[in-house]
Amino acid sequence: MASGLVRSVQEVRGHIDDWAVGDKHALRAAAACRIGTGLAVLGLLLSNFSTRDLWVGQGSVWAEPARAISRFPELALLDGVSPDILTLVYVVTMLAALAFALGWHAKAANVVTFVGFIAIVGQNPVVGAPGDHLIRLTLLWMLLMRSADHWSLDALRQTSRLAAGKRAAREEDALPVWLSTGLHNVGLLALGAQMVLSSMAAGLDKVAERPWQQGTALYSTMQLPEFRPFPALSDLLSHSTVLLALLTYGVLLSQLFFGPLLFNPWTRRVLIVVVGGVNLVLALVFAQPWSALSTIAVALLFVSDETWERVEHWSIERGYDVLDLSDAVRYNVVLPAVDWVRFTLVRR
16 A cells, blocks of 8 residues: 555655656747737836826825835835936836847846836835736746747747757857746746736635625726716716626636636636636726736636647638738739829819
8 A cells, every 4th residue: 555655655656756847838828928028018117107206206295105115125226316317227227128029039128127127116006006016026936937939039040040040049048948948937827826916816805895785896996087988988887786786796706616617627617718818808897907917817728738829820821811801901002092192182
């Protein structure tokens, strides 16, 4: 009996070792998460660029009481800097987020985006959102992951170097293959676990509050002016008991049962669709697009490699159709219109 137990333990350990250091998993999912997270950071910073001084600069003295009781060290990174320094850090972080989304020197861009995002967002604890914390954790764990092996300028550059007969510089040149693979898989597992824990914690926190128990939480939020970017849509949802109930249950169920629903392939697919749909609605109704995008980006990690490969093949095939359509529009519509303007209106 003891030998059988030892054999079982060895088999389990062998499976764990094979998964951890045998091959890199979910590379396309990591690339999708990289793109979504980079765009979320870029969109958040770009949409608040005009009010950066009031948000995190010298004009944010109104948030000083919250800073005084906060123990987070990132408050000191940009504390008291001049508007020019703040603008420089702000612009560099936006450029790094764009490079990260495009996969251009993704590792370096990840580091700069991570530090810059923490330095900027951490300056004002008053306006922080749960999506900001998720972005921090995503950027942190993606430092270990190979997020630019697909759908990136880095991958395109490496493919070009290999086609030209040159040796492509990769992380494996500096690290053993098993270590690089292990770091990627550890980051993937940690980020997935973080998403599960944060979702379930958010769900438990909601069901403990009376407004969510009574089903009035979303209705009350829709009545606040700052959460009504489209008043007609907010009124439509708030006056429809069925739509409001579906949205409420969608939020609660997708958060409370996020972890258990991942174990079955069918429920996992339904979960990802529900998470994406709910966050799209919340982004539109409550004017929280970047927080929703960051959540959807991490949820995409749970899409299987086979599904991503089918999506990749489908997009390549459709890409040719798009090119054919664009050529047809160019030669049959755009160029004739340009010629008509040149030889009629301009000639006059």
